Amino acid sequence: MNIPYENVMMPVIVAVISILVLFVIRRIIFRFLRRWVEQSGTRLGDIIVSSVGTPSILWCIAIGMYLGLDVSEAHHKYVVLISRIIHIIIIFSITAATANLTGKLFRNYIQKTDLPLPTTGLAYGILHGVIYIIGALIILGALGISIAPLITALGVGGLAVALALKDTLANLFAGIHIMVEKSIRIGDFIKLESGQEGYVEDITWRTTRVRMMPNNMVIIPNDKLSQSIVTNYNLPEHKMFVPITVGVGYSSDPDQVERVLLEEAWKAVGEVSGLLGESEPVVTFIPGFGSSSLDFTLTCQVREYMDQGPVQSELRKRILKRFREERIEMPFPQRTVYLREEKDWK
Numbered sequence: 001m002n003i004p005y006e007n008v009m010m011p012v013i014v015a016v017i018s019i020l021v022l023f024v025i026r027r028i029i030f031r032f033l034r035r036w037v038e039q040s041g042t043r044l045g046d047i048i049v050s051s052v053g054t055p056s057i058l059w060c061i062a063i064g065m066y067l068g069l070d071v072s073e074a075h076h077k078y079v080v081l082i083s084r085i086i087h088i089i090i091i092f093s094i095t096a097a098t099a100n101l102t103g104k105l106f107r108n109y110i111q112k113t114d115l116p117l118p119t120t121g122l123a124y125g126i127l128h129g130v131i132y133i134i135g136a137l138i139i140l141g142a143l144g145i146s147i148a149p150l151i152t153a154l155g156v157g158g159l160a161v162a163l164a165l166k167d168t169l170a171n172l173f174a175g176i177h178i179m180v181e182k183s184i185r186i187g188d189f190i191k192l193e194s195g196q197e198g199y200v201e202d203i204t205w206r207t208t209r210v211r212m213m214p215n216n217m218v219i220i221p222n223d224k225l226s227q228s229i230v231t232n233y234n235l236p237e238h239k240m241f242v243p244i245t246v247g248v249g250y251s252s253d254p255d256q257v258e259r260v261l262l263e264e265a266w267k268a269v270g271e272v273s274g275l276l277g278e279s280e281p282v283v284t285f286i287p288g289f290g291s292s293s294l295d296f297t298l299t300c301q302v303r304e305y306m307d308q309g310p311v312q313s314e315l316r317k318r319i320l321k322r323f324r325e326e327r328i329e330m331p332f333p334q335r336t337v338y339l340r341e342e343k344d345w346k
Contacts, residue, residue: 095132241299
């Protein structure tokens with residue numbers, strides 16, 4: 001069927017002009033909204049504006065196409081086709097805006113309320129995926145495609161997909177299990193069964209990323225991590241106790257040694273970064289009688305795992321200096337070797 005030239009050009013011109021005008025109006029509105037957000041400082045306003053930025057471009061295109069279609073005298077089948085395209089654009093843009101808005105509100109709410117729920121890439125991805133799946137089902141419904149047979153086909157084919165993607169699905173569900181259990185969270189300092197240790201950077205749909213102290217990244221499949229023995233130094237809290245073993249000579253007075261250790265520990269509180277005084281330092285005569293020394297253990301509380309090294313180093317220097325002032329001996333390991341001469345009886 002031949003379509004008259006004027007029947008095509010007029011709707012196209014109307015659509016193009018409408019889209020350009022709407023782009024200008026959109027630009028003015030967003031400039032005003034951004035200025036208002038900067039002046040008011042509202043986090044919610046900034047989230048909404050940033051979430052609808054890209055989808056609003058599709059809204060302008062859809063409205064322009066609708067205005068062009070309204071003045072068109074094209075055949076009914078072309079009108080139906082273009083109408084469906086417009087519906088698809090609108091539904092997709094609303095789905096994208098909803099996914100962006102929901103994801104940003106989710107992250108903002110968790111960070112604001114300090115809930116023990118990680119805003120990881122896995123949680124964010126699952127939330128986005130659910131919204132986009134709902135949008136896709138709505139689009140199929142708008143196109144007149146029955147969803148029930150599709151769901152049935154997906155159910156039959158899902159078994160084959162599950163078998164083919166067994167490892168991937170295992171990592172996905174292991175990641176969900178880790179998040180729900182909250183045994184490992186973003187920012188926690190953990191030590192793996194293999195001896196590697198570092199801060200948890202992210203928990204994605206397939207792997208967990210741990211940044212080690214040399215600033216290297218260890219990438220662990222979620223399935224392997226869920227089956228490993230992991231030490232979390234931030235559970236049940238960041239504070240932890242650090243033991244410092246000190247050996248003195250057998251001629252030393254144990255009461256004097258205990259008094260000196262406690263005094264130095266208390267003096268260091270407030271002066272040594274990371275050392276806490278919320279829990280009293282404790283000195284115990286343990287391990288006790290060593291091979292060449294009397295061994296004591298000073299236990300102090302530090303702010304977090306990374307503070308134990310600097311705190312131990314500074315306390316050892318202070319203790320050594322104080323022992324020298326108090327003339328408390330710190331002996332070197334000694335061994336007595338007996339030499340036996342064998343006589344020749346022949």
